[in-house]
Amino acid sequence: MSNNLRINKNNFIDQTVRISFKFNGKKLFGYKGDTLASALLANNIHLVGRSFKYHRPRGIMTCGSEEPNAIVQVGKDPALTDPNVRATEIELYEGLEAFSQNCWPSVNFDIGGINNFLSPLLPAGFYYKTFMWPASFWEKYEFFIRHSAGLGKSPTKPDRDLYDHQYVHCDVLVIGGGISGILSAKLSAEKGLNTMLINDKSYLGGSTIYQDDDIFKINNETSNVWLKNQIEELKKIPNLTIKNRTSVAAFHGYNYLLARENLTDHLSAHERKEKIRQRLLKIRTKKVVIATGAIERPLIFNNNDRPGIILSSSIKKYIDYYGVKTGKNISLFTNNDSAYETAISLNKSGVKVKVIIDIRENSNSILSEKIEKTGIKILRGYTITNTNGYKRVNSIEVMKLSKDGGSIVGNKITYKCDCLGISGGWTPMVHLFTQSGGKLKFRNNDNVFIPDENKTPSEQISVGSSNGDFELDDVINNTVKNIKIFLGLDKNNYENLDIKCSKEKQKRNIWLLPSNKPISKTKPFLDFQNDSTAKDVKLALREGFKSIEHVKRYTTTGMGTDQGKLSNMHALGIVADTTGTNMGELGTTTFRPPYTPLTFGTIVGRNVGEFFDHTRRTAIHDWHVENKAEFENVGQWKRPWYFPRNGETMYQAVQRESKAARESAGILDASTLGKIDLQGEDVSEFLNRIYTNAWSKLAIGKCRYGLMLNEDGMVYDDGVTTRLGENHYIMTTTTGGAANVLSKLEDYLQTEWPELNVYLTTVTDQYSTMSICGPNSKKIVKKIIPSLDLSDEGFPHMSFKNSKINNVNCRIMRISFTGEHSYEINVQSNYAKDVWEKCIEAGKEFNITPYGTETMHLLRAEKGFIITGQDTDGTLTPSDLQMDWIIGKKKYDFIGKRSLYRSDTIREDRKQLVGLLTDDPKEVLEEGAQLVESLEKPIDMLGHVTSSYFSPNLNKSIALAVVRSGKKLNGKKLIVPMENRNIIVTITDAVFYDKENKRLNA
Amino acid sequence: MFIINCPYCGERDQTEFSCGGEAHIERPKQPTELSDDQWAEYLFMRKNIKGIQFERWNHIHGCRKWFNVVRDTSNDKIHAVYKMGERPPIK
């Protein structure tokens, strides 16, 4: 490596395996075990991106999932490229290609950087304030805002990767692979509980696994050695599953958790082939142990965002774990003892630590004493007031803090450095705890929100630093003690460990550190990703925002892809300080899932393409395919839409099919209609209650059309029901309504009328239905079943017969949805295709024409028959549909009856169904088009077109519409205003064709 | 996502069930004798409680039976499950 930033001694990085990768097109090298971030730092690259609003140069700031700055675009393949990935979490693999985001033309020269100099003009709420007016200018602003505000680029081609979902059930789920998680998992698994340990890193052991200083000892071994042995033992336990590279995204009620397991993102393209990329684990567990640790806080001071400014604990990890020096001349800035640990690690590896600036007046822990012995300069009671260096920090300005910490005193001292470690203390990761419904309490002495044990949902526990324990002895002893109670354990090996560690004695916290300049002239960044500063929060408070949730949205603090993991606490602290509120009373903003971003692929899993939803096909489907049908999706069904011949358009095909059905014969696959078999001695009484018309007198072998309402009086579904026997009926429903109608009927039978003896069974899939219509339909059916009496007397309209086609039992109903003489043949579905082909064969001499849903809709519209769901929308009563004839006036009650004479439903100016004819018979209206009386503004909308077709049988355009007071407007002219013209229409009767129903018996 | 103890099948995931709203609202036996207001009370008025709520649930992707559930809407804790027609076991 150039620059000699890699140290040689290392247990975690395999320096024998060199890996080549590209960053912004430049070829670089790292080692197996590196992350993209550690490899970049080893190459002395700190500048990796530009900030969101001001386009300020930003560098790698952390080593984990909380990273706000180093988010990159991975890969160039338009199907596989991944935006907004944290460089600190990308494991290096051969051939990795990554790019900086949010900069143009390059990260080193970025035009948007001008925003940094315009920043006095870009305060909090800038977009809200500036682009509000005039409203019509939004379209122009939007283009620029969208182009300058984007983060990464979305893939433009379908994702080729495989994703998976898996259900997991366990006794105990432990979240977090640090020392507290490992101890919890071990105690749980040793008790014989089926345990799963989820760890978001590629290795176990958290930060203890590289803590090799002899200040930290367990049973006389350094803490890393002791833990390593525990992990080796842990891996041997059979009833424990360890999921590395897995991150819990959400913790829902009843211990239901979602986790994403990364399976191939650390592999080269070649090694990934044919493998599942990511898996969503859907976990139900009896108990949950949250051991998610804590993340280090930054400090908030002027220009605290320059590349080279890194969290102190991350500097320690880069040197101890990755063997990478983040600089050659490092200074540290802290309010607690953690920075001293970093100084010890750096010192041991031969990295010069220039100065430690500690805002505390004194510190006398074992750690600080050890540092004092090394001769590293410590400035106590000082703060940093400014940093310099545009693309990399090169010096810091230091001044003495006043006693109260609110201002600075004395003279400025400048120190040169190429890296600054900052440590503002620790924040327990309580996201999952709060997602599950847990409530936090505030601990004043070190300013942390920790789980409130009295407001913790049952069957879960938080341990380790996610529960507010930050020192080794507390972490181990409290974890062991609490897990013992939580899992009901007997005595165990961890109860009397000999633990040595440093104890922090002094604390001082200043949320916003003072500077020698007025705050308006400083840039103390809070949310590094969204570029919001302490100034913005103060401005929001001055402008009257009080709720922390409002301040968050106004300033966008905490709204980036990192969800403010670093910034939230300081934002709260500054609000509390400014308003004189106690932080505990202020509360936190809501932490919402996912904890870290999830790919869409993980969320949808295998449910893509044809597996997105179920597809239902009728038993005759293959015939339709062979005969070149175009299909329409009706719910989950694939229904033939029309059957084009010789390159016909849909319009041409439908015109031909519609004419054929009326002039000779047509055949429709109606199998998708819902079919419910009803049996029991009370079925006729039941039908009386659920349909608007009377059913008691329906004779065996007869069919009747019924309209079903909701209890609010609105039309819900319709269809024909046939009485097959004394206590046996079959009901048809609309295709889309089948499942809901069945559920509704079951509901009434189980809850309101359990005394009725009625059994319901869905037989939609068991029976297939073909409908033959047209003046020659009788001749065709006669050919298929010569023995059947088809005379109008023997087999009248609205009646039914059992029969046989060869040896196949069939039910034949003489019912019609087209107005033509028609028969519906129902057979068991496995014979349906054969019977259909027989009908086609028999109908050949009559030019029998298969037709689809479009022709069906046209033919029924000619007759003014409604389609529920197309002409109705849940706001129309039977009377609105001009179907008063179907309401059983003598019936005491039926579902929805009482609602039919509520003050609202008897209004005369309700929207009512009417027919429309265009003045120009060639003009076909658009469905959904509005109807108005005059074009004088304000224009009053009277209604809209629900169905519209060109009728080949009438040779003119026809339409159905719902119009206010439509019943009274017969003959009235209305206007259909379209984009560039107005169409004049006349309101007519809704029945356009064969008003006398002569053709039913033709 | 909670777990519901169907009185006919046992514990199942919430995804197998559908909620039918407030329980113990009986359809009036003589709707015609009700005023518009009385009918509207039955038709539209539902409680939306933060806390203990009595609900109807249907094991729609299971046995398809309707039953009653006593649920705390503030934390989704289910306090009781009982069959249709039975009296609530708690108040």
Ligand SMILES: [Zn+2]
């Ligand atoms: Zn059930």
